[in-house]
Amino acid sequence: MASCPIGGAGERPELIKATALNKAFDEVQAVDDVSFTMRAGDVAALLGPSGCGKTTLLRLLAGFERPDSGSIEISGREVAGPDRFVPPEDRGVAMVFQDYALFPHMTVEQNVGYALGRRPDSDRVDSVMRLVGISALGGRRPEELSGGQQQRVALARALAPSPQVVLLDEPFSGLDASMREELRAEVREILLAAGVAAILVTHDQEEALSFANDVAVMNQGRIEQSGPPEEIYGHPASHWVASFLGEIDVLPGEASGGRASCLLGEAEVDPALSGPVDVLIRPESISTSSEGDGHDAIVVDRVYYGHDQLVTLELEGGERVHSRNLGFPACHPGDRLKVSLTGPVTALPRQ
Numbered sequence: 001m002a003s004c005p006i007g008g009a010g011e012r013p014e015l016i017k018a019t020a021l022n023k024a025f026d027e028v029q030a031v032d033d034v035s036f037t038m039r040a041g042d043v044a045a046l047l048g049p050s051g052c053g054k055t056t057l058l059r060l061l062a063g064f065e066r067p068d069s070g071s072i073e074i075s076g077r078e079v080a081g082p083d084r085f086v087p088p089e090d091r092g093v094a095m096v097f098q099d100y101a102l103f104p105h106m107t108v109e110q111n112v113g114y115a116l117g118r119r120p121d122s123d124r125v126d127s128v129m130r131l132v133g134i135s136a137l138g139g140r141r142p143e144e145l146s147g148g149q150q151q152r153v154a155l156a157r158a159l160a161p162s163p164q165v166v167l168l169d170e171p172f173s174g175l176d177a178s179m180r181e182e183l184r185a186e187v188r189e190i191l192l193a194a195g196v197a198a199i200l201v202t203h204d205q206e207e208a209l210s211f212a213n214d215v216a217v218m219n220q221g222r223i224e225q226s227g228p229p230e231e232i233y234g235h236p237a238s239h240w241v242a243s244f245l246g247e248i249d250v251l252p253g254e255a256s257g258g259r260a261s262c263l264l265g266e267a268e269v270d271p272a273l274s275g276p277v278d279v280l281i282r283p284e285s286i287s288t289s290s291e292g293d294g295h296d297a298i299v300v301d302r303v304y305y306g307h308d309q310l311v312t313l314e315l316e317g318g319e320r321v322h323s324r325n326l327g328f329p330a331c332h333p334g335d336r337l338k339v340s341l342t343g344p345v346t347a348l349p350r351q
């Protein structure tokens with residue numbers, strides 16, 4: 001059984017323990033032998049291509065699906081296992097969805113209070129509305145709110161019963177880019193302040209890397225790799241993770257004594273590797289200059305993003321590599337540049 005922690009260890013209480021979870025729909029193994037633990041204060045992102053099983057895994061944790069095998073403990077109590085199935089409302093787990101799912105006929109305050117039963121504690125409603133910054137909106141109905149405000153209400157409603165686990169299924173995808181960025185930073189702070197274990201499901205790589213302390217990359221029902229964002233991005237454990245997560249160039253190389261050499265030069269790699277390897281290079285690790293040392297290359301393409309630009313370079317032997325540079329000086333097809341390997345790389349046994 002693979003044990004795959006998402007979330008850092010420490011003295012904080014363990015809030016989620018998933019062990020060997022499996023869930024199939026007919027022929028499709030939606031969740032395949034997934035195990036992980038998370039502690040209070042852990043904020044994780046579950047990232048993967050469409051259909052890889054992200055939502056099914058959240059639904060198993062929330063209690064909307066029963067696992068075929070395996071077990072789930074929430075705060076040390078088994079909520080799903082061979083002989084046990086605790087319904088969603090008794091798990092201490094809250095879920096926030098992309099479509100907000102607010103009651104249109106209720107005010108903001110009533111929507112938040114609804115999560116607390118027939119006679120909601122008004123102090124708790126006030127404090128959770130303050131926490132997510134919607135105190136001034138209590139009397140409005142959902143139709144009178146922006147998308148970002150509605151998502152805050154949904155978050156307040158989720159947090160009102162003081163859950164220990166919060167699951168967020170693409171909660172920002174209905175928002176425009178700037179609102180999305182602003183709200184996700186705020187939601188991250190709110191979840192950290194609440195001391196819950198939170199899992200965000202997203203298709204968006206930037207969102208996963210910037211939101212979470214730990215990112216789990218899922219493929220075909222399995223967690224392929226999990227760890228801090230910089231580890232996942234900087235040291236992908238497989239060719240698949242490397243190519244799923246952002247741009248990467250793969251050059252043939254030779255490893256020995258903790259270093260690998262490839263067309264662009266030498267770099268430090270896992271000392272356990274020796275012999276033929278694939279050297280995986282992110283575009284941030286390749287620098288360009290108009291003069292000085294380096295390999296001769298010609299710019300064949302450039303995608304300009306303002307703050308940076310992704311430049312495709314053809315080396316003298318015809319190989320193509322990518323460099324991510326600041327947005328100035330702007331590069332243009334036909335420019336002749338010097339190219340050097342200046343950042344970290346990852347080497348994997350040659351495929």
Ligand code: ATP
Binds near residue numbers: 025029049053056203
């Ligand atoms: P997306 O990012 O597109 O939402 P996902 O990673 O969340 O995808 P899931 O929704 O968990 O993926 O689906 C995993 C697989 O299980 C898919 O092949 C899907 O078609 C299948 N699946 C999910 N729910 C059901 C269901 N209720 N009945 C049949 N098949 C299902």
